[in-house]
Amino acid sequence: MATTWECNLACSYCFVRGQGLGAPGVRMTPGLAARVVDALDEGLAHVESVCLHLYGGEPLTNLPAMRAMVERAGIKRPGRFRFAITTNGVAAGREAFDLLEAGRFQVVLSIDGPAEVHDECRRTPDGRPTHAAVLRFLETLRTRTRCPVRGSAVVRSGWSLAQADAYLRSLPIDLIKAQAVRLPPGSPYALTPAERLQYLADLEEAGRRVIADLEAGRPPRDDRFSSRVLQLLRGGARAAFCGAGVTAFGIAPDGTVLPCVLVDPRRARLGHVAGAPGEWVEAGLRWRSAQRPQPRCLSCSAFPLCGGGCPAVLPVCGDDECELVRKNCEVARAVFERFRAAPHALLALAGVV
């Protein structure tokens, strides 16, 4: 969910700004934030637990809404609500850390690389660098909270997956994620053809590292292949790329319910959190059943593991996205094949060690 689309940074490659998502200036009120918790509790009564993932915009710029959600979730059944947050780590004061700890948030922290790499793109609207502030945030987070942290880096032209991966591994974080910037081909920062080839080779290397981790009985810090490998272990094809509209919903700052927070609200509005929860749940099921794979998916070797692609990203990236997904699926298969005869090791991907 997005409690605001506003951000305290003006990153040069921002997808959210580029997509023109949401109306600027709309901030979720504390009353509406509490209603979100109630609506999810009622509408998703059939699921065991709900993870509220705060996204944006920068969620730490709307602490009243965050506080209202954490407090409301606190009066529900223990374990009913979990929290996650994607943050740039630049707007956090004492209250933010208290809330992160109170909700035991899983934190996804955006940090691209060392200062010269990070600060080239991730700056405040008046042009100030942010790398030092992000490192201070990380240090405080690690000392003052028990929140697990995922470091998230953008791979872009001039900054490779291998470099981003190595940088993230040098930080005191639990999980890492480095992914290519999602921009239409030819945009500034988009990978050149040669860099894309290198990116695909780096993905293979990431797979080899996962294999080495599993051989050593360790859950890998880079878990990008985990769900596909586990899918291969379980067997069966993926019915859809994701749970959007059925097990996942997006909630905009004004309380609009969407299949995903990044899907254009003009294309797929399911309802509003103030309405009867059954309505947006039903609308989500209808939205999902109306989704059809693209014709090209039907002949794509990755289809059983891909499920037809991300409805938010494909319209922006098209074939480029498919190339990355196919490689991801190919590497997932290689990891699975390596352990086909000794599948116990693969359970480490689900934390079973």
Next chain:
Amino acid sequence: MEKKSPAYTKRQKDLILRALTDVEFRRLLASDPLRALGKSSLTPEGRKQVELVLATVKEVEAKITNLADQLLCLNGPCGIC
């Protein structure tokens, strides 16, 4: 730090794998664990183990389904967040 996961024995891992890959066995383990395991009784500890196995399989299923929940949210679709 992340929540500490329980240590799993080889036997539990066998059960998790079987319940994950064999839907009929999973159903039987949930509805009639004695029959599923071919036993005449289960200690309270054994029952707890069965519960843990079933809960773990559920978590694995969620991890599989939520592939793109992760891509979209935890992993960020745009590679930005």
